[in-house]
Amino acid sequence: MSLREFLGQMEKENQIRHVKDAVSTLFEISLIMKGFDNQCPILLFENVEDFETNIVANVCGTRQRICAALGIDEDRLYARLIEAWSSPRNPKIIENAPVKESTGKADLSRFPILTHFGKDAGPYITSAVVYAKSVDGKVENVSVHRLQVLDKTHLAIRLVPRHLFKLWKMAKEAGKDLDVSISIGVHPAVMLAASSPVPFGVSEFAVANALMRDHLRLVECENVEAWAPADAELVLEGRISATKEVNEGPFVDVTGTYDIVRKQPVVEVVSVMHRKDFLYQGLLPSGSEHRLLMGLPHEVLIWEAVSKVVPKVYAVNLSMGGSGWLHAIISIDKQLDGDAKNALLGAFAAHPSLKHAVVVDSDINVYDSADVEWAVATRFQASKDLVVIKNVRGSTLDSSADQETGLTSKMGIDATRPFAKPKEKFERANIPSRKRAETVLRKLTGL
Numbered sequence: 001m002s003l004r005e006f007l008g009q010m011e012k013e014n015q016i017r018h019v020k021d022a023v024s025t026l027f028e029i030s031l032i033m034k035g036f037d038n039q040c041p042i043l044l045f046e047n048v049e050d051f052e053t054n055i056v057a058n059v060c061g062t063r064q065r066i067c068a069a070l071g072i073d074e075d076r077l078y079a080r081l082i083e084a085w086s087s088p089r090n091p092k093i094i095e096n097a098p099v100k101e102s103t104g105k106a107d108l109s110r111f112p113i114l115t116h117f118g119k120d121a122g123p124y125i126t127s128a129v130v131y132a133k134s135v136d137g138k139v140e141n142v143s144v145h146r147l148q149v150l151d152k153t154h155l156a157i158r159l160v161p162r163h164l165f166k167l168w169k170m171a172k173e174a175g176k177d178l179d180v181s182i183s184i185g186v187h188p189a190v191m192l193a194a195s196s197p198v199p200f201g202v203s204e205f206a207v208a209n210a211l212m213r214d215h216l217r218l219v220e221c222e223n224v225e226a227w228a229p230a231d232a233e234l235v236l237e238g239r240i241s242a243t244k245e246v247n248e249g250p251f252v253d254v255t256g257t258y259d260i261v262r263k264q265p266v267v268e269v270v271s272v273m274h275r276k277d278f279l280y281q282g283l284l285p286s287g288s289e290h291r292l293l294m295g296l297p298h299e300v301l302i303w304e305a306v307s308k309v310v311p312k313v314y315a316v317n318l319s320m321g322g323s324g325w326l327h328a329i330i331s332i333d334k335q336l337d338g339d340a341k342n343a344l345l346g347a348f349a350a351h352p353s354l355k356h357a358v359v360v361d362s363d364i365n366v367y368d369s370a371d372v373e374w375a376v377a378t379r380f381q382a383s384k385d386l387v388v389i390k391n392v393r394g395s396t397l398d399s400s401a402d403q404e405t406g407l408t409s410k411m412g413i414d415a416t417r418p419f420a421k422p423k424e425k426f427e428r429a430n431i432p433s434r435k436r437a438e439t440v441l442r443k444l445t446g447l
């Protein structure tokens, strides 16, 4: 299964907006992407100034579309992810891959790489799925990384200290560069798997294959020791240098503010392979697609952790206002007062970047911020229901935290009804149903 097969399906469902006007990779495409953020359509830019290549964007921009790509209903999403994480299956290896239709030397200036925001250091690849294996060949890893274009054959890669960083460190200690494949234009299941925090040692390609019900195919790279999706649109073959580092950034991350400039490793791109009529995939930093891909897998982790300490978890929302990363709203059933505080502790442990969390009862809609605020207004007492944890590791993406160490403060709000007071005190007042008035209302409002 490929991105273009999925786009074919979305075309039939009228979910693609074709942009035929000429637009530039410098700010113009990102401006249009931002204009459509939080709205449904996939965008297909068919007239990219100075390039033959079309650009597709906002592919994983909504939960519904991610579910459509996985062929499941929304209420099955968490369970499907948990299933795939716990039973990864190795993908099939093939030789004559569509992505090998055209192979050749690296020249990044051929690709329509976007410059997104005014103070960006320059053009960045933002939808890249990076594969690497450990120098002893025992561990494989796939994750999403932003890549800053330095020149025709070099990129700077942002490595947060997680698994790819660990593989790179291991290679560095052995005095070796780390071979990587960098795939652009892959099926949404591959993007979602690569954004998933599975344990070190689990290959996210195997997770993607489980999500795709054994329809992921891999191909061996030609010039580096790496695998890549056989149906990708474009693959860069490269090596992360053991020694060369440059200033990376400034660049906008998931919060919509500029991340700090850091020394990050350089990737030498040695060769490329792509489909003859390949598509380039754009992804707007801090857009809803970025927030969903980062946040969704962590909602699952929170849901699992909180499920262990309370009888029922109804929903978890890493809200867009919290950048899909820093704020969680969790609706639960509790058994005893105090359970909601354990739910808060579970959530913070499950998603270390989480900064603020609100636990509500099941009658509160976690996706409606006014409803959540109403719960805080009517069910929360700061002197009893507030949890503050100081000097704890959080997200380096939060401008108010120490962005070098990630040290921050966290706040949990228990906005569930206290059992000590009668339930009726917290009930939302209801107006009895009256058919005639409802008909009049519908006429007046047109709804």
Ligand SMILES: Cc1cc2nc3c(=O)[nH]c(=O)nc-3n(C[C@H](O)[C@H](O)[C@H](O)COP(=O)(O)O)c2cc1C
Pocket (backbone or CB within 6 Å): 126, 127, 141, 142, 143, 144, 145, 146, 147, 158, 159, 160, 161, 162, 163, 164, 194, 195, 196, 197, 198, 283, 290, 293, 294
């Ligand atoms: C659009 C997008 C961009 C991302 N950019 C980066 C990045 O530049 N560097 C990074 O280390 N992680 C980045 N991430 C997060 C990682 O891909 C994610 O945390 C992944 O689970 C890490 O993989 P690992 O668990 O194998 O370490 C990004 C995620 C998304 C969805």
